[in-house]
Amino acid sequence: MEAPNRVPDGHFCLQVDEDEVTDHFICLGCRHGLVLIFHVRRLQVLVWDPVTGELHRVAAPPGFGAKERPISGAVLRAAGDIQHFQVVLVTTETDDQQHTRAMAKVYSSGSGNWGDILSTLLPSQASRHEIPTMIGIEFPAVLVGHSLYWLLTDSRDGILKFDLDRQSLSVIHVPVNIYAHGNWQFTVMRAEGGGLGGLFLSKFTAQLWKWKTGSDGVASWVLGKTIELDKLLSISSKKREPPMILGFAEDNNVVFLWTDLDVFTIQLQSLQFKNLGETNILSRYHPLESVYAAGMGIGGGRGGAELLPNT
Template sequence: MYDYGSMEFVVWDPITGRERRIHDEVPDVYTNHAVLCAAGAGCDHSGCSGGPFLLACVGLQGKIIVKAYGCIYSSEAGAPSVDPTYLGYIHFDHHECDLEDQSAALVGGALHFFGNSGILRYDVLGGRRLSVIELPPANFLGSSTIVMTAENGGLGLATLDGHYIDQWSTETGPDGNARWAHLKFIDLEPLLPAGSLKTPALSGFAEDANVIFMSTDDGTFTITLKSMLARKVCEMGKLNPVFPYVSFYTAAACARGTLAPPVGTQ
């Protein structure tokens, strides 16, 4: 979250209510953000709640030919861990490019932020480079689109076209370069209750659970891609975007006070 009054990034744990604040050194530049665990490569993320983290920020400025910026903030340093990265002028397929307000996908050590004219890739765990990935063919975009992890572990996209979800993923072509490949169509009519497909929208993706969130006038649903099962998780409709959050009760987390003990335990 962002506190415009104090010009601070607010990293909030919805389970404990704990907040961590980092001052924004360059206001009005960064528009999209992602939080990454900084506990180390061996962390399985079952007990790192409240631990060190990195806040990755990106932003675009300009029309058609735009400037792209990226920066990494450290919770321990409280300031940018590197100077803001300026990629330079980028051409986004002859269109103005705006980054969508949705979760980024972490694939191959890089964060991927979806924009209406391309995907901004930020190599946060490597050389801290910014680059642009073109979208699939021109007729690809539906009424709403999300970036996600594909079934093959690569970068994926899902777009809503009528009552179908159209899935794409990247693969390595014969020339060794990555390219988009169509995966499948998902027909939503057999999955969702009758009448719930009025003005639907793809609103989020939970990576570890491999679940897509969809908001409709009838409420918010999850669609598990492996089992193709749909479930209503909220009566409120038009929740867009959805930012999934996962937390675990562990002995270590309870001992250090990060989480309160579950009900019924001493």
């Protein structure tokens, strides 16, 4: 785009030191215009603003980032605060008695420190596999209200909830008997009208679920709409492989799907879809959603982009 709306393309290339070029970096997710990246060798979390090019490096706390205990995390900013951010890291740990607990720590850029460790024991049924239950790293966290949600191993064991206000961890069961389905996928999402939701995908059928509290005060999953993807996308299920979930844009409730060589986006409320084209490279998508306006945001000079307070 022309100035003042142009953002230099170099800002979308992460600048690292020469000795880091061959290092292993893991993208943990995007939110509020920021990207959270884990630097495996240095045990650092990187908080990067691709538009302004600003990069923060924070040492991971002890116990987070070990090879045998993969971590996940999330970055977020309070409404109206574009100067500070928070990072939440989560991992799991199994003791000698095979009791598995989830652990979390929160970093505040305002104080420059990690908070106290928070933990909760995972349900016993969450440890029925040969491998210990871990945080699923296939999909990033989803922010719903004032809570973050992650899938546990293969999403069979449940959903880990971190309440930002109460600073507490808990586990919610998944809405369907996943073991009854041969080819399935599940991801957490924001439900229509707000609240926690889930997208369950079995072959070419998608189900939208909502975590809802009844009149008795008990919360449970309620099935919303069912989507026949082959009909919606006008594709033949006989000629196509079942779709694969590549990513989810939480602010706009848009899911990214891959089937054969095509990548589709579907807005889950309006069911509007778009074909983004062909690709034979399978990878996870981390949609970057933000709102910028012409102003003084980039490099401290005019003609850049400035983050709006309500991003």
